[in-house]
Amino acid sequence: MLAFRLTPAAVAAAIATTVATVVAGVGLVLPATAQAQSEVFLCPGANGVPEYKNNGNTKGCRKLTLQESVTIPAPRQPAARSGSAPVSPGAAGGGAFPRIDSATQRTRDSERRGVLERELSDEEGKLAALKREYNNGEPERLGNERNYQKYLDRVAGLKEDIARSEANISAIRRELSALKE
Numbered sequence: 195m196l197a198f199r200l201t202p203a204a205v206a207a208a209i210a211t212t213v214a215t216v217v218a219g220v221g222l223v224l225p226a227t228a229q230a231q232s233e234v235f236l237c238p239g240a241n242g243v244p245e246y247k248n249n250g251n252t253k254g255c256r257k258l259t260l261q262e263s264v265t266i267p268a269p270r271q272p273a274a275r276s277g278s279a280p281v282s283p284g285a286a287g288g289g290a291f292p293r294i295d296s297a298t299q300r301t302r303d304s305e306r307r308g309v310l311e312r313e314l315s316d317e318e319g320k321l322a323a324l325k326r327e328y329n330n331g332e333p334e335r336l337g338n339e340r341n342y343q344k345y346l347d348r349v350a351g352l353k354e355d356i357a358r359s360e361a362n363i364s365a366i367r368r369e370l371s372a373l374k375e
Contacts, residue, residue: 234258307373314366321359328352 232248237255239245250257294302327333333352339345 234260303373307370310366310370310373314363314370317359317362317366321356321363324352324356324359328356 233250235247235250235252235255235257237245237247237250237252246258247255328349331349331353333349335345336348339348
């Protein structure tokens with residue numbers, strides 16, 4: 195296991211560099227008048243922890259001189275070769291993207307439909323069981339529910355489970371209706 199020990203000066207330098215980067219990044223967004231007014235002060239805080247502030251009103255604060263931000267231009271797009279067909283926006287990821295024949299796609303769609311139908315039947319069975327247990331808002335009390343609040347909590351949980359199950363069923367039906375025939 196490696197252990198690193200940093201001196202307080204190294205920590206302060208790393209923090210100052212980070213602050214400089216953040217302030218420089220913010221400076222790119224702010225108008226020029228706000229850039230001229232942005233100053234960062236390093237002030238002693240509680241228990242010797244340094245604090246960074248935008249005003250130097252506290253005793254012992256010193257103004258930090260921040261470096262200019264470095265901007266890197268975006269890479270140039272390769273120029274279109276003469277005689278080549280223009281690239282469509284959808285093909286920007288590369289022309290070698292594999293195509294799937296229609297028979298394979300139909301097989302995948304039918305498998306997906308089967309999975310969704312199984313999930314729908316499972317969810318409908320779960321909903322029916324929850325509604326039976328819920329008993330129109332008056333489920334039977336269990337032996338460990340001597341405390342009435344436990345019973346009320348279970349009833350509320352059942353109600354939430356029923357709502358969640360109904361939402362799942364409607365989502366699965368939406369997915370099934372969106373599938374191509």
